[in-house]
Amino acid sequence: MLLLVGLLGAPGVGAQEAPPPPPAEAASSTPRDDPPPTPEPPPPPLEPTVLDAPFLDAEPPPPAVPPRALRPFIPHGEPDTEAPLSGGTWAAHGGVALLPLGAVWGATRVGGDTRLGATAAEAAAGTVLASLPGRFLFVHPSYPQGRWLELEVGAFGAAMVVTPPVAALGTWGMGEVAFGDSQDRGRAYLGALGGATVGMLLGIAAHEGLRHLAGSSERLDFLRRYLALSLIGSGATVGYQWSRTPTPRR
Template identity: 65%
Template structure:
């Protein structure tokens, strides 16, 4: 049997190979995937997504939860579960400036000047008597005067502002009569009765009211000069309280409080 020519053998081999492999599938064509398959964004959290998934790191989820549900405390630590809650910052206790120290020292001399001035405006020239009357007024007005110097730890308005206004009003209302009562009582009981006790008390009440307003103004001024430091807070309250007591003594002596005999006017 004669052998087919080489060209016929090549065509026959190609046809047999194509018959064995079969026709190329359209679904297996790379070009088909590129042209017809819809684009799909792979999400690593989607369990139905195809393709390799990155290994899950539990520490990443923990750090994400801590960042979104916690707030920073004043010392820099994290507070779990405090998202959206304002954390008050700790007040700074910085050194006072030279001007603030001078202002505190200068205004502290005002009550001392008031005690000495009380010996000049009234009939009782004894410095010990006016000092005792001032101390009694300070002691009697101590509790209500604390409302005058009440300051919020974290200023920001809201409910605390309402409480601060109410407390300040209570301090203005109750401090003068109590301080005047202390000064008037000390003068009447320890240093002799006044000729007109009603006028003496009214004078002490007017002086204590003026001293209360001055104390509130002085405390506000010194607090402004000391910001943001909290130093000498108690000293500022003591200066204000001394102004109230010395004011009550000045009014008491000026209105005729205490005895008016020759032995006290020498």
């Protein structure tokens, strides 16, 4: 009997002697006195050292794209007014001077009016009126390296448009008023206008060709301009005489 009681009561006695474990809620609710983590300070700024500076005698690395070759700056020099002209240049000027005279004589052969004085007066009137806007036909680029400015382009273009009608008006007016009117005045003026346009193109070409032969010399510059303008007037005369039909005199 005692043995049975001892066997049954031994587990109970061992269980009462063992202390109960602390509850989880109580353990988690106890406050902690640990301090919060302090942030790390930022790293100090980098300072350049002697090793970072490039050497003075070191060559720079080649660029990824090769540099573009620039045109040299060539300013316009002052024209040499005393530069001599070659014999061929003088001969070219003399040959071009004969063109207006030949055109005036040819005007007497293509129309009904064979008077040389009348055709010469008509050519002179066309030349005088053409010289008013025609001075802008000889504008050249003033910017270095031959670059045209907007004002120069506008003046040259306006002169090309205005000069032929003005020259044709001078030739046509002189022929109609002083030397007898035409049967069809409109056709006569259109003929003068066409002749003045062709003469203007020939005059500009002759002026630039002679100027190229003269080079830097400004000698005979006035003669070159006069020849170009006289080609306009004589061309208007040839066109006027070729297209007009004189009114028969009573």
